Amino acid sequence: MSSTNNNQNFTYGKSNKPQNLLLQEHKFIQHCKSIENQLPEYLEDFFLYLKSSVALTTRQAYLEDVLFFFRYLVEHTKLVHASLVSEIPLSDLQAITAKDINRYLGDYCTHYVVDEESSQKIVENQNRSLSRKKSSLSVLFKFLFREGLMEKNITDGFNPIKLPKPQPDAIKRLEIEEIEELLQLVDTGHLFTKKEKSFWEKTKFRDKAIIMLFITYGLRISELQQLNLSSFNFRRMEFKIYRKRGKEVEMPLNHTTKTVIDEYIQLERPKSMELEPEHSDALFLSLQKKRMTVRSIRNLIKKYTALVLKTDVKKGYSPHKLRATAATTLIARGFSVYDVQNLLDHDNITTTQLYAAHRKNVKKEIISNFEWTEESDESD
Structure with a gap:
């Protein structure tokens, strides 16, 4: 991969991945390298280990956490004898004990202050973080x-951190009637204000295609955001996505999804020749004719679902909850948890089983059909 100018236009070779994915990975890699440059040189083999053993996003998260810990050692303890993270000697690190780590996690990380440009931000981490x-x-x-x-x-001496066991009742998803109202809203715009409706008129085909992909396939937001025109083969009725760890997967198209995507491309999406090269292949575009960001897609879904749920936009559902909606709906229609696991790319079948266990009013159904007296049975 070679740079051609300062605007980050690249020439790509020896890869079947779309250019937008390669550029995104390049940015992740550059960020990882910038973190590594701030850490001591004796961790070089550790960097290579992460590079070869974990996904790129996980590698970045681990490096950020390690850098945060090393900064804590320099700025908030007497455990090291260095004023810069990069200068922490290996001997100081070798002297770190499990008790030091437990104090770091149980005391400092639960509540600390971050200095920003013109203010300070208080950060509180719960057990998951x-x-x-x-x-x-x-x-x-x-x-x-x-x-x-x-x-x-x-x-071996790190204190355990108890995480709450996932409960089926805690799963938030749209019910069937709410899905129907969501699709009606994106078709008619009937719940929008006059001003909102003027924007909806410009993006209604795009918005419907996005929603349809979420509720049909349970895509992750990153998988949808990365979609290109070239991802789709309408003749073969399939499209290509890239899952975690860059895994390439061919997904089948059903006729409903094909129709809404085709309508968006034909009736609303600007022609590729009108776009900047960087965005010419992007499927979902903003009104500024650029690839939609993850943030803009999330805000779009929260806006629509908030109206359906009759709540504030901040309490609208995220794309991940539409992923849960797809899972529970498929299982309710009789598809096995193993088929749904395969479609949604769950690493663990227990994740899918949570959706299978989630049924509305299940307690009420059990009790209403479990009477002890004949009178109750006859009254039914």
Whole structure:
């Protein structure tokens, strides 16, 4: 890959991935390298280990957590004798104990202040965030022990962090009647104000195609945002997506989805020749004729679902809840959890089983059909 100018136009070779995905990965890689440059040189083999063993987004998250921990050592403790993160000697790191990590996670990370340009922000981490930070440090210190850079595996002494067990009742998703109202809204715009309706008129075919892909396939927001015109083969009735770890997957098209996407392309989407090269292949475009961002897609879905749920836009449902909607709807229509797991790309079948367990009014159904007296049975 070679740069052709300062506006980040690239020439790509030896890859079947679309250019937008390659550019996105390039940005992730550059960010990872910028973090690595701030850390001590003796962690170079650890960087190579992450590069080859985890997904790019996970690699970035681990590096950010490690950098955050090292900054904590420099700025808030007497555990190291350096004024810069990059200058922390290996001997200081070797002296770190499990007790030090437990204090970091259980005390500092639960509540701290971040200095911003003109203000300060208070950050509070709950157990899920603390668990991720613990996981990042566990990976680091296990690697150092395995490589002989630490005498003991201190991770055995890390305090457990209890995470709440996922409950089916906690799953938020749209019910069938709400899905029907959502589709009616995107078709008619009947719940929008006059001003909102003027914008809806310009994007209604795009919005319907986005919603249809979410509720039919349960796509992740990143999978949808990355879609291109070239992702679709209408003759073969399929389209290509890139899942976690860059896994390429061919998805079948049904006629409903094909129709709404074709309508959007033919009736609303600007022609590719009218667009900047960077966005000419992007499927979903903003009114500024640029590829929609993850944030703009999320805001769009929250706007529509808030109207359907009759709530504030901040309480509207995210695209991930439309993913849950797709899963529970498919299972309710008789598809097996294994088929749904395959369609949604769940790593673990227990995730899919949560959706299978989630049925509306299940407690009421059980009790109403479980009477102890004949009178109750006869009254029914």
